[in-house]
Amino acid sequence: MKTFFKILAILLVILALAVVILPYAFKGKIISLAKQEINKQVVAQVDFTDLNFSLIRSFPNFRLSIENLSVVGKNEFQGDTLAFIPGTHLIFNIIDVFRGNYIISKISLDEPRISIWTKSDGKANYDIMMPDSIGTVPQEVPDGSNNFSIHLKKFSIVDGQLTYLDDESKIYLTMKEINHTLHGDLGASRTTLFTQTSCTDLTLQYEESTYLNHVNLRYQSNLDADLDNGIYTFGKNELTINKLKLNFEGSVSMMNEGINLVLTYNAPSTAFNELLSLVPETYLKDYEGLETTGMFSLNGDVKGIYTDESYPSFSLNLAVQNGTVKYPDLPGKITNIGITSSITSPGGILDLVVIDVQGMHIEMGNNPLDLRLKLTTPISDPEIDCTLKAQMDLATVKDYYPIDNTDLLKGTIVADITLKGKLSAIENQQYEQFLAMGSLVLQNMEYSSPAFKNPVVISQAQLNFSPQYIDLVTFGLKTGKSDLQASGKLENYLAYYLKDETLTGTMTVKSNFFNLDDVMDTSTSVDEITTAPTQETGTPASADTSARVPEIPGNIHFVINSTFNHLKYDSLDMSQVTGKILISDKKLWLEDLKMQISGGSMNVSGSYAALTPRTAQTSLLLKLNSLDIPTAFKQFALLRTYLPLAEKATGKFSGSVDFTTSLDAGLMPVYETLNGKGWLSANDLKVTGMNTLVKAAELLHYEELANLTLEKVLVEFKFVDGKLIVDPFDMKYQGIKGTLQGWTAFDGKIGYEMLVEIPRKKLGSDANQLLDNLVGEANKLGANFSIGDNIPFALVIGGTLENPTVSVGPGNGSAKETVKETVKEVINQEIDKVKENLKVEAQKLIEDADKQASALIGEAEKQAAALQQQAEEAKTRLMDEAKKQGDKLIAEGKKNGMLGEMAAKKASATVMSEAEKQGQNGIQEANKQADAIVNTAKASAAKIKADARKKADGM
Known part of the structure; x- marks a missing residue:
């Protein structure tokens, strides 16, 4: 007996160790199989943060937990999350695992977030299987290479959420707080499936209509499932939508040609208030407190085969009799509510559907409403x-x-x-x-x-x-x-x-x-909205985070011809407003809207369109003619934001502004997206007391610069990502010439540069004496120039619109120091000019010497070539003469017989050899003379170049 207990104790210890060790022993293999199954032939990014194994919580079974499982789309659904499941739990039978078979018996999903999206072109984000994996014939694999299968006995969802958006069918469905449990043996041939499903918030929209709005749904049923033949028969079941209960009878069969439906349904209760529970709270307030009477009936059926091309027959019948509704705190009662209606179809195509409201009647005291409606062939005609x-x-x-x-x-x-x-x-x-x-x-x-x-x-x-x-x-x-x-x-x-x-x-x-x-509610003015950017981004903040931009329907085409003798909006005061407004293709267009404004006239053209539920885009072209600057500054926030000098200016201006910008949910500009261009012109523009000019006048000790009167100004500019960039433009005032350019950012930062030329006579005697002394010193160095009648300065404007900074020239010194630095700069520029001129002259001298040397060498080479040519020609003449003499000797020798001919040939050869020798000597002498001529020329050319460089270096 003692031996038995020892053996039992050892077995218990081994079993306890197995419970702890086995999950880790098999973890690597199970992870490999899990990833293989999850990622097999999927066009998506599937990921999870961790896998955990346990025997303790599910003994005697394995429990595999996948943490933070996500499925994110690729290609056209890049970044779109199809599914995110914080906790996925799979249960495996431990005996099967030991045998090398991994059979899932239970699945539980914690807080799954599923988002299904079908685009208008029919592409769906859940269609993630690789194309080559669809319809392929499975290949025979070795035993044990793929022993992963699912034989479910329980499936559950805890606190799930589903979003279904079908742009093609225009269906939108959301379900929140989904809890679902399914019990049964899906590995058996026949089983009974017990299901319980609840959803606390369900919304269903089709096209522009909301059919179910934040309803509470509960469903429980027993299904007799013939899994081998795919036949599911309804047992006891109940569907509850808010207070409305429905029962179903019949069966659903999976057939090769489609799904065979044989179903009937009805509402077991007849209390009118249950039907009213489906009316959204927007239209029926305080449902729980309503006093209602009346009866209703709701029933219907679905019979036939459902396929992609054909629908089963179906019917829905709704009747209400003697319905009343009364709010307890109100004196009146809505009475005589009656409805007789049906929706029927014999099956086949949806064009055979008949919607028939034989009658609907409602009375609110002496205010009756009666409706009768019948609609047939809704699709074809x-x-x-x-x-x-x-x-x-x-x-x-x-x-x-x-x-x-x-x-x-x-x-x-x-x-x-x-x-x-x-x-x-x-x-x-x-x-x-x-x-x-x-x-x-x-x-x-x-x-x-x-x-x-x-x-x-x-x-x-x-x-x-x-x-x-x-x-x-x-x-x-x-x-x-x-x-x-x-x-x-x-x-x-x-x-x-x-x-x-x-x-x-x-x-x-x-x-x-x-x-x-x-x-309109103008508690927030246009000025506050358009000129109060946030500190972080410089973009106006929208107060209502739930706001949505107005969306223009896509299937309307309206033309509105408008005439307003006087139109006001906040600070804008317009008169004689006429023009065309076009609403079409999900856009609103303004077509040459004319108006009188700010003492002048303006034409406006542009468009507006919603991009997303919370963002829109607008493009505007403004043509301005003779607007009064002070009035326009008060009316147009755009001027106050980007052109603050208008506050200190008088006169009239014209121009054109063409820009595009995104709008936030409050229809305020998102300045980072503002892009465009334009121009403004003004005549007799007066700028008085502008802080930047006042500071510049103080630095230069030139008071007239603080108040400018400009006869004509033309400014061209552009907007780039919210920054106003002003192109250089010229200004003239009482002999002062200037050029201004720079930028203003949407967050108020500025950066401008103004180049001005001020007459010497405006600078005073001290400054002019300093100028003369500096010029005299410079001319002693051989510069030989005068400073001229105008002195250039550079005004650098920075900081912000509220607190600008101004500096003059290269530093921030006094006017005297500025003049001194400016003149030194001019002197240096003049010296640089003289140096540059001398450099040009020296280069020309060297180039002329090079040309002379090249010509001298060229002429020598020509003479040398002539001598060599003459020597070659002399040799040729000697050889020709020698040949003649030899031929003559040979002819004479032939007369004296064979010996005489032989002696003559020998004498002829001697004559030819002597002629060859004399001719070659002449060529050698000619080459010597040619080399001497060329060498002499090269020496002369080198001297000419050396003399020229020496003279250039001395300049």
Whole structure:
């Protein structure tokens, strides 16, 4: 027995050690397999910070935890995070691991953040499999080389978040605080799957409509799963959306040709308040406190095969009877709420869907609303049958629906509209085949709210409906002292609503006086916004971090012809404003908007477009004509920001400014993105008391520089990333000539340089005596120059707009020292000029000597060549003469027989040899004479060059 307990103790120790050691023994192999599976053939950046193994928390199984798993897109989705999961936990059976098989039985995801995005071109960020890995036939692999598999028995999500954005289908879905649990044996042939899912915040948008807005969702069900055949049959289940409960019956089957759906659903409860729970809080305030009565029914079915090309049949039926809604603190009750509606389709294509609202009725006291709508063939050729009748006394709304106690609303709305026919009749201009008639009339409406400075009064507005267009017959608005009248037409409105085509329209807007401050909150002025950059970036800060820039719809084309006799906005005061405003292609365009402003006139053209929900971009071209500088300085923040000298200036200016800049969520310029160019011109420009000129005048002891009157100034400039860069421009004033250039940054820093020439007579006797002495000393050195009538100075302006610095010339000394330094500079410049002239003369002397030497050598070489030529020709003549004599001797010798001929040939050879010798001697003598001529010439040329360099060095 003692032996048994010893053996048992040893086994327990071994088991305990195994629990601690085994995870580390297998860690390397499991990490390798995990990374292999995660990264296998994926076009994405998959990463995680750590892998942890444990037997203790999951004994007798392995627990693999992956920390901070992320999947980040590549290529067109570069930097887009598809998934980030702080904790991913996988459970492996320990026996299978010992056998070399890695079978996952459980998966748990902690706080996963999933973002799915499909672009308008159909490309999706979740499509991360490599192209060559899709549809390939698996290759046979050796046993044990890939023993990784998933046989799930539990899957769970804790506090997840899902974002689904489909630009192609225009669907936007968000789900927050997702908790999900799935139990079952997915490795078996048949099993029962138990699921529980909850989401505290779900929003679903389609196109421009929000169908579910921050709803609470819960779902639990039992599914009988035939995993071998792919058939899932609903058991007990319940879906809850806010207070609305739905039950499902039927099955879902996975088939080769698609998904076979046989489902029915219904709402088991009939209490009207459950249906109202789906209405967003924006429209139905204080849901929990509502007093409601009435009944409703909701049911439907889905039957048939779903594929990429075909849809199953489906139906949805909704009815409300005797519904009432009352807010406990209000006297009125909304009564007689009734709805009979359905959405049906026989299946196949969506063009067979029929939307039928047989009737909808609501009463708010004596204010009824009735709607009937039927829509068929919505895709190919929408056919609509609709009537709307409504009458509303706006003053009674507060009795039925809670509005702010500080708001005031009154007036009447009467609508009676009938639309019946096919859209194709309008497209084919067969207007007689489409019935569209009726009107919507608004009379004596008045609305006041703290959001508006003054009450808004619409005396009358009327819209008339016809097949071709909606006619805005009249529209009259007043607020404060402002008035506005408008009329126009909206065309293609049915195709816009039914087929998302372009809505076109023309409108005429007129006003005698309109002050935008009357309808806008101006607690923050334009001046404060445009001239108060942040210290960190120099960019105006937007107060509302949740603000979004206005977005222009992409499927409208409006032309607005506007005339404002007098238009005001904050510091801007404009009159005779006329021009065209175009809204099209997600942009707003200003086309040659003319106005009188700042004592002159201005034409404005440009555009505005939203780039992202929080950023926009604007481009403007301003053409300015004869604007009064003091008035413009008060009205245009751009002048105060970049051209502060305008504050001390009088006169008129003209010009052109063309720039582009991004705008933040508060529609304020992002100065770092400001780029453009322009020019400004002014006549009789007077600048008085400008601090930089005053400081310069003090430094130079020249008071007249503090107050300038410039006859004509032309300034060209550009904006580069928010910095104003002024090109050099000339100025003249009472004999003073100047050139100014530099820059002003959006954060207020400046850097300018002004070059001025001041007449000597303006500098006084002391300065002129100093000049004469310095010039005299310089001329003693042989400079031989005069200082001239004008003295140049350089004014260097730096620092900031609020605290500029000014220095004169190279230093910051007195005027006397500045003059002295300036004259020394001029003297040095003159000496440099003399040196340069002497250098040029010396170089010319050397070059002339080189030419003379080259000519001398060239002539000698020519004479030498002539001598050599003559010697060659003399030799040739001697040889020719010797040959003649030899030939003659041979001829005479032949007469005396063979011996005589032989003697003659020998004598001829002797004559030729002697002639050759004499000719060669002549050539050698000629070469000697030629060499002597060339050498003599070279020696003379060298002397000429040496004499020239010696003379040049002495200059």
